[in-house]
Amino acid sequence: MRILIITAGSRGDVAPFTGLGRRLLDAGHQVAVAAHPSHAALVGGCGLDFRPVPGDPQGLIRDWSRAASQEEARALRKAYADGLADGVADAVAGGADLLLTAFGPAPLSRTAGEALGVPVIGTYLAPSFATRQFPLPNTRNTDDLGPEGNLAAGRDVLRRAEGFFADGVTRLRARLGLPADAPSAAADIRPVFHGFSPLVVSRPEDWPSRVEVAGYWWPARPDRWQPPTELVDFLQAGPPPVFIGFGSMAVGEGERLSELVAAAVKRAGVRAVVQAGWAELSGCGDDVLAIGDVPHDWLFPRTAAVVHHAGAGTTAAGLRAGVPAVPVPVMADQPFWASRLHRLGAAPRPLPYQDLTAEALGDAITACLSDPAHRHRAAELAHGIAAEDGAAPLLAHVGS
DSSP states (O other): OOEEOOOOGGGGGGGHHHHHHHHHHHHTOEEEEEOOOOOOOHHHTTOOEEEEEEHHHHHHHHHHOOOHHHHHHHHHHHHHHHHHHHHHHHHHHHHOOOEOSSSTHHHHHHHEEEEEETEEEEEESOSSOOOSSSTTTTTSSSSSOOOOHHHHEEEEEEHHHHTTTTHHHHHHHHHTOSSSSOOOGGGOOSSEEEOOOOTSSOTTTTOOEEEEEEEOOOOOOOOOOOHHHHHHHHHTTTSSEEOOOOTTHHHHHHHHHHHHHHHHHHHHHHHHHHHEEETTOOOTTTTEEEEEOOOOHHHGGSSEEEOOOOOOHHHHHHHHHHHOEEEESSTTTHHHHHHHHHTTSSSOOOOOOOGGOHHHHHHHHHHHHEEEEEEHHHHHHHHHHHHHTTTHHHHHHHHH
């Protein structure tokens, strides 16, 4: 079967699908991933076919933060959505018997599937159906609002998510010859498999049928990857360091953040591996090593704790490694995962990015490392997660 995985966004929105894609490939399917051009090496390096869709998420975040008006911000959003709509249509037209779609581009994927007669399965990395049990990621208020408040807030999240691609869907329906009155695109996709562990977020009882929590889809290790000698030497030269990285966040703030991180590491009295990310963090000195992209499944088990932005993928990697976290959420779904880490006992209270100072970060690292309960709880969760096979339910469905 020819399977096309459609996703959009930063590296964290793509990497889990490399692992899922490899499992499908090993099961005998032909697998391609449609994503932004900046992810071509990531996808191709894992042995999967790549189909580009227009868009520069790093540039979008940078330009959006600098937009002088709401009109300029809307124009940026429309250009991104229109480009992605055209790219999804082209990618599906390249041939597919089945579409697997991430949550973001799901309205576009469903529209293309409807026009070309290709079935669509949702493969979502965060909870994406309103529930009374908790507020969905991306809610305006992350506090528990009570059953009806949680449900209303979740529905608001879904309305806003659909609104982001509303113009793109209209454009795509016109291009593909579909009636203009589009149905509610994202909500109509069934079945849906969520790629996170039920130990981290259990399936709400009030979710629709054929919406499941499958377990994590672990990023594939690039073929022939080897750790940099400098990193291996640093790890062997002293006690396990703390990992510090903000992924795709804080674009353009590298100099300020690098100074802040250096001061926090000194305050906490630890060694640190600092990952550059989109912020382009740097580090120097006997106790700090700056690195580029390194597979988290290799690095995190060799650390004492992980300081990160609480994106879904990095959160998962830390839990898989059984190491405690210091979550520093910035935006989007990150406050949700940061709160979840704290509630699970694998992290101290989150340190929101807007409150980040060298003193606060140093103290949070100290609090994380000085309480053995965090590491114990992280290890417990890692043991349970290791027994799961998040790809298996999807593989069984595709093979049925």
